[in-house]
Amino acid sequence: MKNIFITNIPMMGDRLKKGIYESVEDYGIDTNVETAFPIIPVIKAKQEDGVETKVIALRFDNPNSRTNMEMFFDELESVGVSRDQVVDIAVEENQKDVTGINIFLSALKEIDDHSDVYACVTYSTKIMSMMSMYLLDSLEYLKDNVKVQGVYYGEVQRLDDQEQRRLFYDITNLVFLNHAIKEISDLKLSDPEKMLEKLLEK
Numbered sequence: 001m002k003n004i005f006i007t008n009i010p011m012m013g014d015r016l017k018k019g020i021y022e023s024v025e026d027y028g029i030d031t032n033v034e035t036a037f038p039i040i041p042v043i044k045a046k047q048e049d050g051v052e053t054k055v056i057a058l059r060f061d062n063p064n065s066r067t068n069m070e071m072f073f074d075e076l077e078s079v080g081v082s083r084d085q086v087v088d089i090a091v092e093e094n095q096k097d098v099t100g101i102n103i104f105l106s107a108l109k110e111i112d113d114h115s116d117v118y119a120c121v122t123y124s125t126k127i128m129s130m131m132s133m134y135l136l137d138s139l140e141y142l143k144d145n146v147k148v149q150g151v152y153y154g155e156v157q158r159l160d161d162q163e164q165r166r167l168f169y170d171i172t173n174l175v176f177l178n179h180a181i182k183e184i185s186d187l188k189l190s191d192p193e194k195m196l197e198k199l200l201e202k
Contacts, residue, residue: 002052002115006107007039008132009059009068010123011093016068021154021168031168037072038154038168039120044079046118046150055086056110058103058128060093100131107135113144121171122154137178148175 010016021031021038029045031038047053057072059065069090073083089106091099111117119136121129139146151174155167184192 002054002112003046003048004054004056004111004115004117005039005043005046006056006058006117006119006132006135007037007072008121008124008128009057009065009072011060011062011064011068011125012123013064013067016071017163019156019163019166021166023168025170027150027168027170029168035075036068037075037120038122038152039118040075040079041168042118042120042150042152043076043081046116047080053081053085054110054112054115055081056089056107057086058089058107058124058132059091060124060128061090062093065090095125095127100127103128104131104135108138108142111139111143111146113146115143115146116149117146118150118152119148120152120154122152133174136175148172151175 016036018034018036020034021041023029023031029041031041033041033044035041043053043055055076057069059069069088073086076086087110089103089110091103091106117136117139119132121132136148136151139148149172150170151172153169153171155169157164157167181196184195
């Protein structure tokens with residue numbers, strides 16, 4: 001098995017700063033780590049002896065994302081991940097549908113069979129975040145024995161443009177929800193919505 005960590009690299013410039021993310025609930029991850037990238041405490045928590053670690057960084061290629069990528073490399077080094085364990089997927093900066101598809105395909109090729117996947121969808125454009133979620137949702141159908149074990153989001157709350165606090169969320173259930181909908185659809189039930197509601201009550 002292999003642990004694969006996927007994250008989007010932001011395009012913001014000097015506003016990218018380190019801070020400590022507070023877990024909204026106990027997700028089994030120690031987030032008491034000063035970081036600019038919410039995936040860092042996940043990587044720190046999920047690395048295992050004898051299990052290979054691979055990091056996939058998705059970004060639109062511009063000067064800010066290149067600077068932030070270097071910052072990411074430095075933070076990865078602090079949790080024992082070297083540059084040769086990182087796949088840097090940089091694409092032309094635009095929101096065309098073909099760009100999103102190319103990101104999807106490039107990332108998909110780098111996800112090995114028999115892997116556990118963890119992802120952070122905090123940064124980048126709405127298109128990139130949507131593509132990342134669709135990628136995660138698709139892995140069950142396109143790869144052999146690949147399991148999405150965690151999807152995370154880091155929120156920075158601001159007041160009058162000043163940072164107030166940082167919050168860390170586990171949003172993995174959004175991927176599981178889509179899988180449940182597909183499975184219910186395959187059953188051809190007379191009332192699929194009722195079945196979904198029952199599942200969500202559990």
